[in-house]
Amino acid sequence: MTDDTLRSALVDYALRLGDTSLVLGHRLSEWCGHAPELEEDLALANMALDLVGHARMWLAFAGETEGKGRDEDRLAYHRDGFDYRNHLLVEQPNRDFGHTIARQFLHDAWSVGLYERLASSANPEVAGIAAKAVKEVRYHLRHSGEWVVRLGDGTEKSRAIMADAFDRLSRYTDEMFEADGVERTLTAAGIAPDPEELRAGWEARVDAVLAEATLSRPAIHGRQTGGRSGRHTEHLGHLLAEMQFLQRAYPGATW
Amino acid sequence: MARNEWPLYEVFIRPKNGLSHKHVGSLHAADARMAVENARDVYTRRGEGVSLWVVPSAAITASEPGEKESFFDPADDKIYRHPTFYTIPEDVKNI
Numbered sequence: 001m002t003d004d005t006l007r008s009a010l011v012d013y014a015l016r017l018g019d020t021s022l023v024l025g026h027r028l029s030e031w032c033g034h035a036p037e038l039e040e041d042l043a044l045a046n047m048a049l050d051l052v053g054h055a056r057m058w059l060a061f062a063g064e065t066e067g068k069g070r071d072e073d074r075l076a077y078h079r080d081g082f083d084y085r086n087h088l089l090v091e092q093p094n095r096d097f098g099h100t101i102a103r104q105f106l107h108d109a110w111s112v113g114l115y116e117r118l119a120s121s122a123n124p125e126v127a128g129i130a131a132k133a134v135k136e137v138r139y140h141l142r143h144s145g146e147w148v149v150r151l152g153d154g155t156e157k158s159r160a161i162m163a164d165a166f167d168r169l170s171r172y173t174d175e176m177f178e179a180d181g182v183e184r185t186l187t188a189a190g191i192a193p194d195p196e197e198l199r200a201g202w203e204a205r206v207d208a209v210l211a212e213a214t215l216s217r218p219a220i221h222g223r224q225t226g227g228r229s230g231r232h233t234e235h236l237g238h239l240l241a242e243m244q245f246l247q248r249a250y251p252g253a254t255w
Numbered sequence: 256m257a258r259n260e261w262p263l264y265e266v267f268i269r270p271k272n273g274l275s276h277k278h279v280g281s282l283h284a285a286d287a288r289m290a291v292e293n294a295r296d297v298y299t300r301r302g303e304g305v306s307l308w309v310v311p312s313a314a315i316t317a318s319e320p321g322e323k324e325s326f327f328d329p330a331d332d333k334i335y336r337h338p339t340f341y342t343i344p345e346d347v348k349n350i
Binding site: 037038039040042043046139142143146150 | 261282283284285288289292293295296297300
């Protein structure tokens with residue numbers, strides 16, 4: 001394996017993680033001022049900020065590793081949808097609070113397992129980012145998991161919304177466990193875990209909470225993937241249009 | 256669940272080990288567990304504490320504003336209850 005192969009895989013991997021955090025963070029920020037309770041408004045905004053913070057670390061790392069002078073802002077604000085490498089799951093629209101929570105929970109149950117593994121990565125920078133992020137995503141999982149239980153084991157209406165949300169979103173979850181040359185290169189170098197190895201832990205975390213919520217993990221029909229290589233659903237473009245507007249209209253603007 | 260059904264909780268934070276919990280405010284939550292999480296998100300965003308307590312506001316029994324005179328005024332003219340009222344003999348050490 002050449003240094004260039006490894007470097008290129010690291011850049012792609014960091015972009016995938018950074019973009020996934022950034023897009024989910026932006027989705028959560030859309031709740032700001034609109035959440036069902038003031039306290040929950042703050043909780044969602046806190047999680048959004050955590051995720052944007054993780055995105056900053058990953059994108060800055062990707063830019064430095066790439067060595068072509070792109071910093072985190074350049075990567076976040078000046079790439080088009082087909083250059084984004086996030087999971088399809090996180091770009092799905094908020095719809096309602098139940099769908100937002102279901103999406104968050106499915107993601108959190110994955111990111112906790114991933115960051116726990118990455119914390120002992122052979123790459124010290126990857127390990128450092130993961131060690132910082134894992135404390136925050138553990139709290140996210142606790143928070144989203146509690147809401148899944150409250151809403152799933154709640155009223156008839158809230159239960160129906162959660163069942164519908166998991167039904168809609170499950171088709172996007174397989175993507176989290178996919179591997180291509182990027183992951184295989186990093187797995188061989190001891191830098192990242194084989195994504196498939198994260199599946200059992202994810203299923204256990206998801207199933208335990210869903211059981212308490214009187215729900216069950218729906219069968220996946222119409223499995224969707226492609227975000228990791230830039231093939232996105234129609235929702236990402238709208239999100240980027242809003243998120244990138246200011247830097248596109250006024251490049252380099254600061255305040 | 257209608258939002259007005261969520262009870263009020265009082266939030267106490269211990270800023271660091273060795274100090275006592277201090278009242279910082281209140282919030283709404285469906286139950287105590289959610290109240291702890293909400294308190295974390297509302298009141299500890301800037302490193303305010305190392306420990307949180309939440310107490311249902313309804314569980315607090317307070318003194319009555321109308322009883323203020325009989326409760327608190329009598330202490331005003333009993334300055335001998337303050338340690339500074341007493342002069343300490345010069346021979347007494349370690350105070």
